[in-house]
Amino acid sequence: MTTTSSPGTFYGRGFAEFYDRYGTGWTRDFAPLLAQWLSGRPGAEERLVLDLACGTGVSAQILLRAGWDVIGLDISAGMLANAAHRLAQDVETGRVVLQQAEMTTFVLDRQVRACVALEGALNHLLSEEALEQCFARVAAVLPVGGTFVFDLYEPHHFRGWHNIGVTDEPDAVIVKRGVWDEERGIGMLRFSGLFDDGSGPIRVDQTVTSRAYGADVLNALLSKAGLDPEPYPAEVPACACGRSRSGSCRTVYAATKAA
Template sequence: MSYYTREFSAFFDAYYTGWVRGFSPRLAAFLRQSAPATRSVLDLCCGTGVTAEVLCGEGWTVTGVDRSPGMLGVARCKLGGLIDTSRLRLSEQDARHFSLPRPVDAVVCLDGALNHFLNRADLERCFARVGAVLDEGGQFLFDVFETAHFRHWDNLTLIDEADAVIAKRGVWDADSGTGMLRVSGLLEQEGRLHRVNQTLHSRYFGPDDVGKAVRSAGLVPAEHDIEASYAKCESGSCSRTAMPCRTIYRAVKPSA
């Protein structure tokens, strides 16, 4: 998985969180309806804390786990008040090896974070940890990007705004379902210029990959009535095609 730098994290929070800001309230509504007894939620690969803030607003206790100090730094700056009230805890851990002091009622992982795993073994390690921290009857809701999201990686794209001039260029290998993207440029915040320089690696995981990882963790695939796929996000080529950007999955830990 890629480590996000502090500068890229600030750029990501400003420009690439539109989808998750719109989806997180719908996710919270689904959790309220499907599991009214929910009290604690793990936001895995929580990034800059967009979803964690929404979940805390529902009255739940949230643990945000991310391996990127840059992402967590942005989250702490924005959500320090929630941390002070003990509603939110942020922890720097790898999604393949994390642990929690006690089980949680639900785990969420959004915005294609799982696509940063470069092989199915790592995806299965992550899901095994999810299964270990979920309480019986708890649910796991997550998304993975579809290939439409990555097609623009073969091109040069430019963001030219008042506070950011950012170029993106890379390669997406459709045969292997893997790719690399370089994001570089300048971001202005509070009168200071910050150099953004980040290389991203991602892999496509299809339904078979996801299903095997879910079952290997002792979880059971489950239906949901949240919209299953989305055709647009501001960070991918899916914004210029009708093909789905990502797919939402749900799995449940059986009761003994």
């Protein structure tokens, strides 16, 4: 879930393991609902989906179980290694292909019926130019009528970064320190500590940088790329961070490739 726009978010093995345990709860709840909704879309008999910034393969695994074949793309070798382990059988049978590439420059050798990008992956793109490049690449691999779905964290979520927190468990001690710039809509969150993945302690030392975007900006950039925005009508679970009880934490966007 990374881009050259944010060098500090190239996730290594330690953070990939930590993220897989603590950072994928919302995706585990949302992806089955998303898979069901995608399966009811026109043209869904062509069941190939691009999982953009696929991370450790949690969403890909759920899409596979729902009958979709998956191309999983991420810039992080650590994330992809975790995904390859999780999806080993499906990689062997050819139902999933994992590819290391950036969200703004990736190229596929085939079209896909749908593209998804979950867990605020696109928040890691720190400029409108980078978002525009990403949307153009997505449009290039979708056929007319193909579907793009992604979620983005809202400022209310990022305000929780302006804090210091600790994950203290028998096999993990991680300190989280962050800052959120309300005026610029950009925040940084640093994770540092030790995490035991079962093979022994792993050092976690990772800085994540994200930016919030308004709906007007997103919809304009989608339209410019030839993707028609539309409301996402299906159920959206509450954000796993817990801040959604006091405000909107994330928004799910949908778009269709225009003729």
